[in-house]
Structures are given as structure tokens and as C-alpha cells.
Amino acid sequence: MEQRSRIASPVVWQLLSFALFFGLWEVAGRWPISFAFPPFSKTFMALLRMIADGSLPKAYLSTLQPLVIGIFLCSIAGIGFGIGMGLSRAIEWFSLPIFIVLQAAPMAAMIPLITYMYGIGLTSKVLAVVVLAAPVIVMNSYKGIRNTNPSLIQMCRVFLGTRRQEVIKIILPHAAALIFAGLRLGLAMGFIGIVIAELLITPTGIGDLITYHSSVADYPEMFAAIASIIVLAALTIHALERLERKLFPPEIRGS
Amino acid sequence: MSADAIVEVKEVGKTYDGGVEALTGVSLGLPRGRLSTLLGPSGCGKTTLLKIIAGLIPPSSGEVWVKGKKVDGPGPERAFVFQDFALLPWANVLRNVAFGLELRGTPKEQRFEVARKQIAEVGLSSFESSYPHQLSGGMRQRVGLARALAVDADIILMDEPFSSVDEQTRRKFQEELLELLRHKQKTVIFVTHSIEEAAYLSDQIVLLSPRPGTVSKIIHPNIDRGGRDPDEIRRDKNYLDVVDEIWQILKQYI
Ligand SMILES: Nc1ncnc2c1ncn2[C@@H]1O[C@H](COP(=O)(O)OP(=O)(O)OP(=O)(O)O)[C@@H](O)[C@H]1O
Numbered sequence: 001m002e003q004r005s006r007i008a009s010p011v012v013w014q015l016l017s018f019a020l021f022f023g024l025w026e027v028a029g030r031w032p033i034s035f036a037f038p039p040f041s042k043t044f045m046a047l048l049r050m051i052a053d054g055s056l057p058k059a060y061l062s063t064l065q066p067l068v069i070g071i072f073l074c075s076i077a078g079i080g081f082g083i084g085m086g087l088s089r090a091i092e093w094f095s096l097p098i099f100i101v102l103q104a105a106p107m108a109a110m111i112p113l114i115t116y117m118y119g120i121g122l123t124s125k126v127l128a129v130v131v132l133a134a135p136v137i138v139m140n141s142y143k144g145i146r147n148t149n150p151s152l153i154q155m156c157r158v159f160l161g162t163r164r165q166e167v168i169k170i171i172l173p174h175a176a177a178l179i180f181a182g183l184r185l186g187l188a189m190g191f192i193g194i195v196i197a198e199l200l201i202t203p204t205g206i207g208d209l210i211t212y213h214s215s216v217a218d219y220p221e222m223f224a225a226i227a228s229i230i231v232l233a234a235l236t237i238h239a240l241e242r243l244e245r246k247l248f249p250p251e252i253r254g255s
Numbered sequence: 256m257s258a259d260a261i262v263e264v265k266e267v268g269k270t271y272d273g274g275v276e277a278l279t280g281v282s283l284g285l286p287r288g289r290l291s292t293l294l295g296p297s298g299c300g301k302t303t304l305l306k307i308i309a310g311l312i313p314p315s316s317g318e319v320w321v322k323g324k325k326v327d328g329p330g331p332e333r334a335f336v337f338q339d340f341a342l343l344p345w346a347n348v349l350r351n352v353a354f355g356l357e358l359r360g361t362p363k364e365q366r367f368e369v370a371r372k373q374i375a376e377v378g379l380s381s382f383e384s385s386y387p388h389q390l391s392g393g394m395r396q397r398v399g400l401a402r403a404l405a406v407d408a409d410i411i412l413m414d415e416p417f418s419s420v421d422e423q424t425r426r427k428f429q430e431e432l433l434e435l436l437r438h439k440q441k442t443v444i445f446v447t448h449s450i451e452e453a454a455y456l457s458d459q460i461v462l463l464s465p466r467p468g469t470v471s472k473i474i475h476p477n478i479d480r481g482g483r484d485p486d487e488i489r490r491d492k493n494y495l496d497v498v499d500e501i502w503q504i505l506k507q508y509i
Pocket residue numbers: 271272273275276277296297298299300301302303304466
């Protein structure tokens with residue numbers, strides 16, 4: 001404790017790091033190389049303007065809708081499917097190869113295909129989120145189930161636990177941390193999916209703001225829109241990570 | 256085979272899926288209310304034999320009879336103490352000790368009452384609400400032992416329960432285990448690597464040969480333990496003879 005106070009707390013370091021980053025951005029933006037790259041101050045002012053005139057909040061309302069729906073679908077069907085794969089040899093046997101390929105493949109390449117099949121509506125955008133988020137959610141749930149300490153399972157059996165008790169009292173609690181981590185990674189993928197979808201499929205929401213402002217050369221506005229989605233995604237993922245550490249501290253995770 | 260054997264192992268052999276033959280033609284009887292040790296070189300199939308008796312893995316040949324019934328799975332008269340403790344990391348000591356009863360559907364109040372008593376007996380009363388990661392290896396092993404005692408099985412199977420504790424703790428455990436046996440009339444089957452531990456604790460020592468394990472000798476140490484202090488027992492002529500006898504046999508396997 002004493003040692004820590006002498007070197008200043010981590011929060012101070014983090015703030016310093018941000019200050020340095022924004023400072024460099026400011027300098028780089030003022031460098032007369034490209035006027036398409038605005039300095040931090042102008043971008044920030046543009047951000048405030050877009051919040052004030054309501055265009056940014058409105059854009060987020062339409063961007064977050066397919067994201068939330070997509071992640072919700074994944075968290076029910078994806079986790080369910082991953083658990084099924086972990087528990088049943090039969091399900092594992094026919095679906096594991098597919099998911100191993102899906103997890104490694106650049107799923108973003110599927111998005112034009114989705115547009116082709118489902119048009120440019122909400123369905124397509126939800127699907128774009130699902131396609132990117134589902135593999136990691138399914139695989140994490142599956143691995144969580146499969147990695148259960150075999151010694152705990154034998155313990156459960158030797159003390160006369162039924163298969164049902166084995167699943168509910170040992171396997172699922174054991175997998176919970178990995179499943180939650182899968183959701184967090186899935187959400188990160190979902191952010192990528194929704195932005196690509198809005199840039200490629202339908203110019204709506206935040207994707208529309210970016211495209212529109214770039215087409216009329218409002219570069220500070222365009223940058224503000226880009227920065228806002230990056231910050232939102234980063235903050236959300238970070239909050240989930242903290243929640244995860246709180247819910248499943250490493251020492252009680254049991255691996 | 257002795258008349259009052261509570262566990263009878265008849266011509267048991269085990270070949271694992273990969274083709275490893277771990278045990279072959281093992282026959283022995285384990286007397287009721289006594290402590291028997293399985294001793295032998297590493298990899299000779301001690302854990303395998305213990306798990307077959309527990310009903311956790313089926314033998315490839317032969318059979319095991321417990322209390323006059325053929326074993327085809329785990330049963331309420333057998334409890335197991337695991338070498339790696341096998342405690343639920345997300346549950347506190349109280350729930351871990353009560354877990355066997357929880358699986359049997361014993362109501363909460365009742366099973367916690369039993370668990371508290373067992374926790375007190377292994378000397379962990381002030382740790383009821385601690386989690387396994389907050390305990391030392393020796394304390395975790397006591398939790399494992401308390402869990403096995405809580406289900407009130409007649410037979411307690413222990414796989415190298417003291418292998419991860421230091422020598423002082425180990426000796427203290429051995430005392431406690433002997434004390435426990437004297438009071439509860441449990442039959443204990445105990446796997447160990449330690450010749451001294453086997454000689455000190457056992458009423459019967461089963462020596463296994465290297466893989467595939469067979470019974471190479473059964474020794475019945477006749478050490479008078481009644482009311483004597485541990486150091487005295489360790490200087491006892493019978494005790495020293497047994498240690499030497501085992502050593503002469505195990506020496507050939509190195
Ligand atoms: N699940 C398994 N599948 C295949 N082979 C196994 C399995 N479990 C054990 N074996 C093999 O069977 C043999 C006996 O193993 P076992 O664990 O019973 O020995 P052990 O006497 O308990 O050894 P140690 O003293 O090292 O604990 C070993 O050669 C081991 O490699």
C-alpha cells in the first residue's frame with residue numbers, strides 16, 4: 001500500500017495516458033498534411049454539436065436496436081447450443097467442425113451475402129450481428145462445459161449424484177465464467193458486425209452518420225461519429241470485464 | 256480370504272482403452288473395521304484398484320463384492336477422499352462438507368448440522384465460511400475427509416490423502432486418523448507411497464507389484480498401538496521389522 005502511493009495511483013497514470021493521446025491527436029490534426037484529419041478539439045466540438053442537435057442520439061437508437069436483438073438471440077440460442085455440444089457427444093460430433101471453421105473464418109465476408117438473401121432491413125442487420133458474435137459465444141460455452149475438472153465429476157458420482165445434479169451443481173457453475181467471457185467477446189464482435197452492416201448494407205444509424213459526413217466533407221463530424229462508437233464499444237466491454245471479475249473472481253472459478 | 260471381509264476383490268483385471276494393462280488377477284479381502292493400505296511402485300494400479308472398488312470405473316475382468324453385494328457403481332456404504340481434494344471452489348467449507356448429503360436430498364438444516372459436527376471433528380470450526388482457496392493443502396484435505404465422514408459410509412477409500420502436506424502435519428493427521436478409527440468402527444482403504452505411513456497405520460498392508468499390478472504380498476503388522484504414544488510405537492520392534500520387510504520387497508522393483 002505504501003509503495004503504491006509513492007508511485008501515484010493507476011488512475012492518475014490512466015488519465016495521463018489519455019491526456020497524452022489527445023494531445024498528440026491535437027498536434028497531428030494541426031499538422032498541415034491532410035485537412036481530412038481534424039484535430040481533437042474540433043472533433044470534440046463536433047461531437048457536442050451532434051449531441052445537441054439530436055442527430056447522434058437518434059443514430060444510436062437505430063444502431064443499438066439490431067445489436068441488442070442480435071446479442072440477445074445469441075445469448076439464448078448460442079449458449080444453449082454450446083452447452084448442448086458440451087453435454088452431448090452426438091451434437092458435438094456433427095457441429096463442432098462447423099464451429100471451429102466459423103470461429104476461424106473472416107465472417108465479415110458473409111455480410112454481402114446476407115444482404116443478397118435478406119435485403120436491407122432490420123433482419124439483415126440482426127443477422128450480421130449474429131453471424132459475427134455466435135461462433136465465439138457457442139465455442140466458449142462448449143469449452144466451459146468440456147473443461148470441467150474430471151475429479152469433481154467423479155466426486156459427484158461417488159457421492160451418488162445423478163447426471164442431472166452433475167450438470168446443475170458441478171458442470172454449469174464450473175462453466176459460468178467462460179460462458180460469461182464468451183458473451184463479452186461476442187458483444188465485441190457484435191459491435192464490429194453492426195458497424196460493417198451499417199456501412200455496407202443500409203446507411204442507417206451511426207454508419208449513416210459516418211458515410212454522410214464524409215460525403216459532404218464534414219470531417220470533424222465524421223471523426224466524432226467514428227470516435228463515439230469506438231469509445232462506446234470500449235467502455236461497454238470494459239464494464240463487462242469488471243463485472244466478470246466481480247462475479248467470477250479467479251480463485252473461485254475452479255479450473 | 257478372511258471370514259469377515261467387508262470388501263472382496265476377486266480376480267480383478269483392468270485394461271484401459273488405450274491398451275494399458277493396469278491390473279491383472281488381483282484378489283484380496285479387506286477386513287471390516289480395519290485399516291488396509293495399498294502400497295506399491297508408482298503406476299502399479301493403486302488408484303485404479305481404489306476406483307474400481309469405489310465403483311467409479313468398471314473392471315475389465317473379475318468382480319468386487321461389498322457387504323455381500325456385487326459392485327456395479329458407487330454406493331452409499333462407500334465414500335472417497337480424493338488425492339486432489341475435489342472440493343467445489345465456489346462453495347464454502349460448510350457446503351462442501353455437506354455436499355454428499357445435498358446430493359442425497361437431505362434438508363438444508365439437517366445436513367448443515369451434520370456437516371458442522373464433522374467440521375468440528377476435523378478441527379476446522381472457525382473456517383466454516385471460508386472458501387477452499389483460502390485454506391492450506393492440509394486443511395483442504397480435512398474438508399475432503401469431513402465430507403466423506405458426513406455421509407456416514409462404512410467404508411472410506413482414501414487415495415494418497417496425505418501426499419501434499421508436510422511431515423509434521425502428516426504425522427498429526429495419522430494420529431487423528433487412528434483416533435477416528437478407534438471411535439467410529441470405519442473400514443478404511445488407504446493408498447500411500449510411504450512405507451512408514453503404511454506400517455504405522457495399517458492392520459493389513461497389500462503390496463502390489465509393478466504394472467500390471469498383482470498382489471505380491473499381504474502383511475499383517477502386529478503392532479500394539481493401544482494407549483502408547485506415537486514415538487514409542489515408532490521404536491517398537493514389530494514396527495521396525497515391518498518397515499524392513501516391506502523395504503526388502505519394494506527394493507526389488509526399483
Ligand atoms: N484413464 C486412463 N487411461 C489409460 N491409462 C490409464 C488411465 N488411468 C491410469 N492409466 C494407466 O494405468 C496405470 C496405473 O495407473 P494408476 O493411476 O492406477 O497407478 P498408481 O499406482 O495409482 O500410480 P501412482 O502411485 O503414480 O499414483 C498407469 O500406467 C497409468 O498410466
